[in-house]
Amino acid sequence: MGLQGQETADWFARARTSLVAGVSSGFRYWGDDDTLVIDRGEGAYVYDMDGNRYVDYQMGFGPVILGHGDAAVASAVAEAAKAGTTFAMTQAREVEAAEKVRDAVGYVDALRFTNTGTEATMHAIRLARAYTGRELIVKYEGCYHGAHDYVLFSTASAPVDHLGARRSPVPWQQSSGIPGAIRGLVRTIPFNDADALERLFRSEGHAIAALIAEPMMGNCFGIMPLPGYLEDVRRLCDEHGVLLIFDEVKTGFRIAFGGAEEVFGVSADIGTFAKSMGNGFPVAAIGGKADVMAAWAEGGVMQAGTYSGNGVAAAAANATLDALASGEPHRHMDEIGGALMEGLARICDEFSVPAHVIGHPTMFSVFFGEEPPRDLRDTARHDSALYGRVAAEMIRRGVMPVDDALEPWFLCAAHSVEDVAMSLEAFADGLKAALG
Ligand SMILES: Cc1ncc(COP(=O)(O)O)c(C=O)c1O
Incomplete structure (x- = not known):
């Protein structure tokens, strides 16, 4: 994908001299050119070492429910x-x-x-x-x-x-x-x-x-x-x-x-x-x-x-x-997570891509295939290559789900209606680009 800017690439090269493969957890290694080094998080956003801002749906693999740096x-x-x-x-x-x-x-x-x-x-x-x-x-x-x-x-x-x-x-x-x-x-x-x-x-x-x-x-x-x-x-x-x-x-x-x-x-x-x-x-x-x-x-x-x-x-x-x-964070996440799920499904329909947006508004994923999966065996029918290309296109556009649909998108209380709109645009553009 080539996601690293110069500063991020320099920091990753430095990380590799002390951290094994440049990471502290195997799941964080995305490949030599794509593993990011993060400067900081704020609410629903993360910033890499080049100052690039991403709407974050990884949220640290799920824990950050109120937003980064709450x-x-x-x-x-x-x-x-x-x-x-x-x-x-x-x-x-x-x-x-x-x-x-x-x-x-x-x-x-x-x-x-x-x-x-x-x-x-x-x-x-x-x-x-x-x-x-x-x-x-x-x-x-x-x-x-x-x-x-x-x-x-x-x-x-x-x-x-x-x-x-x-x-x-x-x-x-x-x-x-x-x-x-x-x-x-x-x-x-x-x-x-x-x-x-x-x-x-x-x-x-x-x-x-x-x-x-x-x-x-x-x-x-x-x-x-x-x-x-x-x-x-x-x-x-x-x-x-x-x-x-x-x-x-x-x-x-x-x-x-x-x-x-x-x-x-x-x-x-x-x-x-x-x-x-x-x-x-x-x-x-x-x-x-x-x-x-x-x-x-x-x-x-x-x-x-x-x-x-x-x-x-x-x-x-x-x-x-x-x-x-207080209940407010969940009300908010249910609402905007639900809107995001609906929007993703609608875009797949518009592109005539067989897909199912599955899960819960606070953690869900996009399955590219005809019938929704009930178990791991069913996921063999998912088009993971297409998903990987869409995710890469989205990340280039400043919206960051994990590049493998196995891992859900995570909502936090700081995601806004504007973030959802930007994410849907990035998904639509990413899907268009990925379909070629
Ligand atoms: C369902 C579940 N259980 C256990 C773990 C392990 O948690 P930790 O990474 O904090 O050791 C994870 C991590 O993602 C998980 O998703």
Whole structure:
């Protein structure tokens, strides 16, 4: 694509001399000529080292829900930093933040903080294994739950022809370095297929500790659960004594203040939360029903973290959750995200490009194909080359979704009606250019 101006290219060359491949997270590497180095963010915008401004729909891969540099979060964090952030004891800000999470999410009676989504899902899985005395974990093809060994199977990066048969899926391993024994403890299934889950539970339910699920596929186009599907999942988990973990690292506090339960009406036994809880500051949590969470208090189940619940993270969570609790950010995002979804669909129609804009107004994606996808396997029908060209054209025009439609566009409270209009123009022009 050649997205780097001179200053950005110079900074990236410098980054590569100290950071491996010039990045701190593998997902940030877009290729030698296209990996950007960012100077700052303001509201819905990011600025690269050349001063180019982009309307940002990546929002740091989802956490920045109020906008970059939100003033209330920044001042709460500054105050907390001055008060000393990490102690070997519980602190008041942490208690306040815990109360806010508990009060917002119906199925959370108690929680513990951690720092990242990866840590949260790792602890949730250990807790589920300890609580049930079982070892197997079930995850959906196309869902991502962080970078630890337990869950790096059949993520959305999996080539669909490596997933095995729908009736008997094969876990696809995303990385070298994962012990073979771990793979034997994971079962993978397609999303939105209650029969597949029932078959698996009938044969192995007695050995399954938990089903870990993104309640909508936040790492795979934002595919939504079909009506009644999550209810079936809940019922089957109850019938087989399997804990249901909602990984709400992306959906939590984003699709609604109360997350998936508020939108879909189904509750989990354990939930993991991160991203939108802290507007970009590293704060995460594992919460759930009282009897499950009590396993930590009863002893013998390890959970710990030097920085967990630190003052800066707790202050960020307090300020973010206070802002979200007013309801105004969600009203705004639902409205302009809805308008953006409608506008994108209309433009595809105008160009006679078969497409579906799928997901939730606060996180959605564009699928270029005839029938909307229900699961990862269906996404093989998406025209990813066309999408990549459209995204590149949009980025050149100052509007920045991720260049791969697997990753949703994320709205924040600072996106404006004007941003939406500019984004739709960039999409229309980008689609025209991409179609040649
Ligand atoms: C659903 C989900 N779970 C877990 C994670 C891992 O979170 P983190 O990157 O904070 O470790 C992610 C990251 O994108 C995610 O989308």
